[in-house]
Amino acid sequence: MAYEAKNRKLREWVEEVATLCHPDEVHWCDGSKAEYDLLMAQMVAAGAAIPLEKRRNSFLFRSDPSDVARVEDRTYISTPNEEDAGPTNNWVAEDELKRTMLNLYEGCMRGRTLYVIPFSMGPLGSPMAKIGVEITDSPYVVCNMQIMTRIGEKVVEALGEDDEFVPCLHSIGAPLEPGEEDVPWPCAPMEKKYISHFTRENLIWSFGSGYGGNALLGKKCFALRIASAMARREGWMAEHMLILRLISPKGRRYHIAAAFPSACGKTNLAMLQPAIPGWKAECIGDDIAWMKIGPDGRLYAINPEAGFFGVAPGTSYQSNPMAMETCKENTILTNCALTDDGDIWWEGMGVPAPAHAIDWKGRDWSPGSAEPAAHPNARFTAPAAQCPAISSDWEKPDGVPIDIFIFGGRRSGVVPLVTEALDWDHGVFLGATASSETTAANIGEVGKLRRDPFAMQPFCGYNMADYFQHWFEMGDRLGDKAPRIFYVNWFRKTAEGEWLWPGYGDNSRVLAWMCERVEGEVEAGETPIGYLPGESDLDLGGLDLPPENIHELLRVDIEAWRAELPDIEQHFARFGERLPARLRDQLSGLRERLEG
Ligand code: OXD
Ligand code: MN
Numbered sequence: 001m002a003y004e005a006k007n008r009k010l011r012e013w014v015e016e017v018a019t020l021c022h023p024d025e026v027h028w029c030d031g032s033k034a035e036y037d038l039l040m041a042q043m044v045a046a047g048a049a050i051p052l053e054k055r056r057n058s059f060l061f062r063s064d065p066s067d068v069a070r071v072e073d074r075t076y077i078s079t080p081n082e083e084d085a086g087p088t089n090n091w092v093a094e095d096e097l098k099r100t101m102l103n104l105y106e107g108c109m110r111g112r113t114l115y116v117i118p119f120s121m122g123p124l125g126s127p128m129a130k131i132g133v134e135i136t137d138s139p140y141v142v143c144n145m146q147i148m149t150r151i152g153e154k155v156v157e158a159l160g161e162d163d164e165f166v167p168c169l170h171s172i173g174a175p176l177e178p179g180e181e182d183v184p185w186p187c188a189p190m191e192k193k194y195i196s197h198f199t200r201e202n203l204i205w206s207f208g209s210g211y212g213g214n215a216l217l218g219k220k221c222f223a224l225r226i227a228s229a230m231a232r233r234e235g236w237m238a239e240h241m242l243i244l245r246l247i248s249p250k251g252r253r254y255h256i257a258a259a260f261p262s263a264c265g266k267t268n269l270a271m272l273q274p275a276i277p278g279w280k281a282e283c284i285g286d287d288i289a290w291m292k293i294g295p296d297g298r299l300y301a302i303n304p305e306a307g308f309f310g311v312a313p314g315t316s317y318q319s320n321p322m323a324m325e326t327c328k329e330n331t332i333l334t335n336c337a338l339t340d341d342g343d344i345w346w347e348g349m350g351v352p353a354p355a356h357a358i359d360w361k362g363r364d365w366s367p368g369s370a371e372p373a374a375h376p377n378a379r380f381t382a383p384a385a386q387c388p389a390i391s392s393d394w395e396k397p398d399g400v401p402i403d404i405f406i407f408g409g410r411r412s413g414v415v416p417l418v419t420e421a422l423d424w425d426h427g428v429f430l431g432a433t434a435s436s437e438t439t440a441a442n443i444g445e446v447g448k449l450r451r452d453p454f455a456m457q458p459f460c461g462y463n464m465a466d467y468f469q470h471w472f473e474m475g476d477r478l479g480d481k482a483p484r485i486f487y488v489n490w491f492r493k494t495a496e497g498e499w500l501w502p503g504y505g506d507n508s509r510v511l512a513w514m515c516e517r518v519e520g521e522v523e524a525g526e527t528p529i530g531y532l533p534g535e536s537d538l539d540l541g542g543l544d545l546p547p548e549n550i551h552e553l554l555r556v557d558i559e560a561w562r563a564e565l566p567d568i569e570q571h572f573a574r575f576g577e578r579l580p581a582r583l584r585d586q587l588s589g590l591r592e593r594l595e596g
Contacts (some may be wrong), residue, residue: 002030009165021106021109055181056328075197078091086575109175119150119155124154146382156539167204173193210379224238228460242260244249252517257483261434262455265503275505288304298401314349415435436452469580529561
């Protein structure tokens with residue numbers, strides 16, 4: 001052991017897991033650069049990682065084709081009663097799930113090293129930070145965790161002798177027999193993958209996958225599923241939200257927290273470069289916000305992560321120049337294509353496709369090949385501190401005060417570019433009914449419409465009906481200090497499939513309108529679905545947008561909205577009696593306004 005852990009519970013847990021999983025060795029991660037370099041060198045030597053000549057200290061990994069995204073079907077919330085997990089989660093009784101998984105864990109690390117990764121979600125020393133310890137047999141996970149969280153000896157020191165931590169057990173589920181040769185991306189078959197959360201005990205057990213949120217347990221498992229359950233018990237919020245600071249030409253700072261489903265442009269918005277003169281933006285986080293009411297009664301947010309695990313395809317100097325700059329060095333790339341000159345490439349990178357590349361499955365690829373060169377859920381893992389747009393306050397221990405919440409999704413029709421909630425309860429209704437066409441971030445059908453309340457459908461660690469109630473209660477406590485709530489849709493298309501709105505940096509035009517609303521500087525039209533800007537209220541200066549586009553983007557199609565009602569009713573019906581009455585009232589209110 002490189003250092004001595006004082007925490008008795010931690011020492012005992014590591015011993016217990018080692019006895020169960022039979023690793024060849026146990027390694028306590030110190031979080032140093034030397035450790036990272038050594039693990040990478042070992043993975044390069046083993047053929048699991050490819051160093052990239054064109055990006056300093058950056059490496060390409062190719063996953064097994066069966067292990068490319070989060071597996072929601074294999075993700076479990078195990079609560080003492082099934083009703084406490086609710087209809088949006090897969091539930092298995094605690095005992096049964098533990099029995100199944102203990103069988104899988106038995107001897108699962110044979111031939112491998114068990115790594116102990118003490119990590120902090122949130123800056124060490126922040127009153128809002130929380131400590132976890134991940135045990136894994138994947139060196140790829142160790143290196144990713146070193147970028148995505150704060151790891152190592154300093155965390156164990158902060159933990160002290162008796163402090164609580166969240167134990168996160170991970171195994172790729174691929175033991176090696178003596179003499180058996182390893183593969184570049186070992187993992188277990190789909191039917192043996194389990195991503196399990198025991199929320200009563202704040203416990204995470206993950207088996208069989210090495211990819212992203214299935215394996216980097218600080219992210220979705222801890223910072224969202226377990227933390228959301230903790231947050232409800234303790235009166236705070238753990239949300240699937242980016243955090244952005246927008247600075248007006250007058251120098252007023254607005255903090256925006258925005259929730260969109262996976263692969264709907266959260267990272268792009270988080271690193272927004274405003275297209276309108278005089279406005280500046282700084283990034284604080286791109287995926288998760290932990291928020292608490294501060295002494296002044298306002299809601300303060302921190303980004304619990306330390307890196308970005310961004311979707312690569314579609315990221316370009318046009319869509320997100322800041323992300324492109326962020327992943328120039330010290331970056332882990334997964335499932336991108338490899339170019340002949342030792343760089344990576346992906347679809348939508350904004351540069352011509354190379355004449356020849358090696359695709360994410362390791363095969364020769366050239367333009368016109370039947371399959372994409374990069375997997376649609378290919379990712380970059382890069383340190384947040386490397387982002388040129390990162391705010392100097394991104395690690396502020398007390399967080400930043402939130403002025404604006406935004407919800408949204410990917411809808412080619414019906415939902416206007418922007419709507420402001422009529423009040424907090426209506427805002428909760430907008431969050432609770434958020435809908436989006438599915439993307440490649442989750443294994444499953446792409447492009448199918450689904451309700452994704454608060455973009456938390458895959459991430460809420462308890463009954464979503466109780467989560468809605470928690471939002472109402474937070475609003476009651478915040479009173480007139482509550483952030484204003486808006487709903488956006490950057491993804492509207494014409495009947496011919498053309499985008500109606502340019503998106504990206506031009507989204508700042510919509511954000512600026514929200515800030516003006518917060519200041520009471522601009523009027524809005526009241527419609528049955530909320531407040532909308534008039535066609536001349538958005539600053540469209542310098543934008544070559546046909547007037548019919550803006551007309552369509554801000555049009556409320558009453559008939560189309562009426563047609564949404566049955567789907568919302570069905571969505572709410574899933575929650576039965578547990579659905580808060582205040583949401584039922586909101587639905588009746590909407591129906592009346594649409595009929596009125
Ligand atoms: C993510 C996701 O990786 O939401 O952030 O899938
Ligand atoms: Mn996410």
